[in-house]
Amino acid sequence: MTIKHYDIIIIGAGLSGIGTACHIAREHPGKSLAILERRENVGGTWDLFRYPGIRSDSDMASFGFNFKPWYSDNVLAQGSDIREYVRETAEAFGLYEKIKFGLKLKNSDWSTKDQKWTVSSAQEASGEEKVFTCNFLVNCAGYYNFDQGYRPGFPKEEVFTGDIVHPQSLPEGFDYSGKKVVVIGSGATAITLVPAMADKAAKVTMLQRSPSYIMSLPNTDKISMVLNKVLPKAWVFKLARRRNILFQRALYLACQRWPNAMRKMFLSHMYKHAPNVDKRHLTPEYMPWDQRLCAAPDGDFFESLRSGKAEIVTDHIDRFDETGIELKSGQHIEADIVVAATGLEVQLMGGSTLSIDNEEVNLPKKMAYKGILIQDVPNYGWIFGYTNAPWTLKCDIGGRYLCRLFAHMDQTGVSVATAVDTGSNATDASVLDGFAPGYIVRAIDKMPRQGKADPWRITMHYGKDKKMLLKDPVDDGILQFETAPSASSRGSDLLQQATTA
Incomplete structure (x- = not known):
């Protein structure tokens, strides 16, 4: 079996990976560089989900790539458009x-010893084993299980004569015309499904245990439409991106600082x-931004x-x-189709394992460094x-x-970078502490930790992160660097092994 080596391997060809x-x-x-993707197309989430109405819940000026402007009058993009964009x-x-x-x-x-990663995989279509090696591994595989969503069992569901489906497995073109549809859930997926299915279905009922906060947003950027008449498109895009980022941040901070006032407003x-x-039916029990806000274009x-x-x-x-x-x-709700929009099933690394010298890494015991590297895991x-x-x-x-x-590693001639905590910064808080949708709460014991102070603390603050990641020195005294073993030392090791054998 031929093993191909790369300087860098990226896992996942979705928005993050690309x-x-x-x-x-x-x-x-x-x-x-190589990108390993489980699916047969790029797009990740946006290639997987094909349910009615699938769209972004963030504006595309800030959700798209800064280096490839999204030129559209629409604020929120359809899943198929995002897939094509990727x-x-x-x-x-x-x-x-x-x-x-x-x-x-x-x-x-x-x-x-070898200062490299060995990535084992299998071609799903044939089962053929594929092995790669690399100097640096980058995980862009997201955080949920692509095989199945979270689908609790319902009492006596086996006697139901209709269909019970999860949005994650709903095929494109699924026929629900003239049917009585019940959507179980009140999160972003349910808020998307209900209006998308309402036109063709006989009736759509959203069955919820508790309500969510829902914002009605204009689906056309009228400010940019006007500015496009007098300014270059690239300028208009930059202005829209900056404006939207500032608005989103201000909204989140207002919800954190004045939760009662913002609750009344919503x-x-x-x-x-x-x-x-x-x-x-429209009065949530929690405060705004304890869970992500739902958008209604x-x-x-x-x-x-x-x-x-x-x-x-x-x-x-x-x-x-x-x-x-x-x-x-x-009360009894009649249904021909039940869509269980009951959430995601969290899964890190696409379900694969991570190990160092054949000893599995216990991710929940590790902290995230600057939200980008993992404590004690080299070149990863x-x-x-x-989430906000x-x-x-x-x-x-x-x-x-x-x-x-x-660039720093190339300039200084080092081959390994590892984030090491020398100050006992570990806490019991997960990287998503304070964010409380059901799928996160269910998976809290699977997530890495965060620390007491920077750079081990997860801020979820774009301005602070931008400075920390793009301005602060790379060599901050916390990252530890190693140089590659010299050719002579490698030769000595091989000679010693041969002699011992």
Whole structure:
């Protein structure tokens, strides 16, 4: 079996992986690069999810890549458009020939002696084993299980004569015309599904245990449309990106500083947009931004409620029967199709394992360094986006930081970089401490930790992270560097091994 070696291997060809690869290809064109992707197309999440209405919940001026402007009058993009955007970006930067599709990762092992990673995988179509080695490994595989979403079992669901499906497995073109549809859940997926299915379905009922905060946002950027008439498109894009980043940050900070006032504002906003809905269905129990806000482009979700095509029921499931769902209150909801928008199943590294000298790394016992490297794991990058802002903002500056790190290592002649905690900074808080959607709470014991102070503390603050990753010195006294063993020392090791044998 031939083992191909690369300077850098990136895991995942979604937004994070392609964005990081673009930075590396541009800043370090001399480094050999490979991208390992389990699916047969680029796009990651946006290639996987094909449910009705699938779209971003962040504006594309800040969700897209800074180096490849998203020129569109629409604020929120459809999943198919994002998928095409990722493909265009990969092609523009000459990355397609570097992607190895259809590979499921099994294990990545770092050899201290050889100072390299060995990445074991299998071609899913044939089962053929594929092994690669690299000097630096970058994980851009996201944080959830692509095979299945979180789908709890429902009492007596086996007697239901209709279909029970999870959005993650809903095929493109799924026919629900004229059907009575129940969407279980109240998160971003449910808020997207309800208005998207309401036009064709006979009736859509959103069944929730508790409500979420929902913002009606204009789906056209009228400010940019006006500015495009008098300014170059590139300038308008930069202005829109900066404006949107500042607005999102200000909104989040306002929710943190004045939670009660912001709660009143959001409740008033929702009550106004759905005057025909009982307020208890639109009154969350938690404070704004304890969970991510849901977006309704042009108020489509509220419009579906006002029109009577959709309704909200707040209750708990008692059991299923042949024709639908019996609730704890005694109410019965008839259904032909039940869509269980019950969340994601968290899975790191695409389900593969990570080890050092064949000893598995216990990630929940490790801290994240600057949110990009992992404590005590050599030459390993972890690109993980924001939960309180567009995901790709952190991915963008994370990729640029890695390029700074590579440049420093080349200039100083070192071959290994490891983040080492010498100050007992560890805490019990996860990297997503304070963010409380169900899928994160269920997986809290799978996530790396964060520390008491920078650079081990996760800020979820774009301005602070931008300074830390792009301005602060790479060699900060916490990163420890090693040089490659000299040819003579390697020869001595081989001679000693031969003599011992």
